[in-house]
Structures are given as structure tokens and as C-alpha cells.
Amino acid sequence: DIQMTQSPSSLSASVGDRVTITCRASQSVSSYLNWYQQKPGRAPKLLIYAASNLQSGVPSRFSGSGSGTDFTLTISSLQPEDFATYYCQQSNSVPVTFGQGTKVEIK
């Protein structure tokens, strides 16, 4: 199974900050890497698919990069509605696996 490791597990940031979350796969997942945002009590929401493609309707302050085993989600200027938990997910092979999540909290 491919293990997905996110860092950090949590972070505190202020509105307007640039935030970067990393995701590392235990073996190559090519570009089959997706990012989701989840707020408490809500279903996850797709932000980025295939490593760097912005899902329709998602603000352009979100971006993704990487390929192979190392990936990054960047929020260029953190907004109040961005405080949430973020998950990476590989869809290169079964079993589909998620990272453990990164909780972004208000500083």
C-alpha cells in the first residue's frame, strides 16, 4: 500500500499569510494526487486534482504542484473561510489512500 504523509499535522496562521502544506508518497503516484478541504461537520471538498489542476469554482489562491512522490498545496493569501483541515489523496493505485490531514487554525 502507498503511504501518504502530510506535514505539518497542524499549523497556526493569520489572515493574509502564505501557507504551504506538503504531502509525500511512499512510492511514485505519478500525478494522481488530489487535495481536499474539510470543515467541521461537512463533507470534504475537492480543491486540486491531478496534482496541479484547480477544480472548478475553487478560488485561484489555491494551487498545487509536484509529481512522483512530493507534492505541495499552497494558499497564497489565507482567508477566514480557509481555516479547515486539508487532506491529500493518491488515486494512482488501489488501495486509495489519504494523508492524515493538516489542520489550519487561526493564529
Added chain:
Amino acid sequence: EVQLVESGGALVQPGGSLRLSCAASGFTFSSHWMIWVRQAPGKGLEWVANIKQDGSEKYYVDSVKGRFTISRDNAKNSLYLQMNSLRVEDTAVYYCARVESRRALDYWGQGTLVTVSP
């Protein structure tokens, strides 16, 4: 508008059974892989099972193999998860989601809570 609506979650005793349903609308259901993902209280996301468009391929996480069965009825635009021999550790919110062409999960239901407790 794409909609996925889960139902069937409940409180059940260990060893019991439940059948979850996911009603799909707003898209061509038969054109998409579908997936079940669960989230235990306060924990992260865990893939449970997925199923090909015509039901000919099904995959399961090891912890549910032999106990859970994923199925679909394309005529009814519905996805199912039959859960047998339930364990306390199966307690979670269960989400159904659509798999898009690049294999991301682009639409999710609101989730249904399964609680397994004596």
C-alpha cells in the same frame, strides 16, 4: 446539479448488519466509478470500497474484505454498501463520492453515521 444523498446509517450492535444507500442525481450515474469513504469520529478519511461503472470490478480495504459488499443499480441511479459482521471500529460517518475522469472525488454526499456499540 449533481447530488449524492446517503441513507441507512443507524446504531447497531457488534455483529449486526446494515445496508447503506446513496441516491445519485444530476449526472449520468452509469458513466462513473463510485466510491465509499468513511471517517471515524475525530479521525481522518479512509477509503472503504469502490466499484466500476458496470459493477464488474470492485475493490475493498483489507479491514472490510469478506464483511462489506459494494454494489450499484444503474437503472435506479443508486450505490449501496452492505455491511455485515459489524465491529466497533466500523463506527464512522460513511460518505459516497463520484470518481471523475482523472480519478479525483469531485462530488460527495453529506454522509450517514454508522454507530456500532453494545
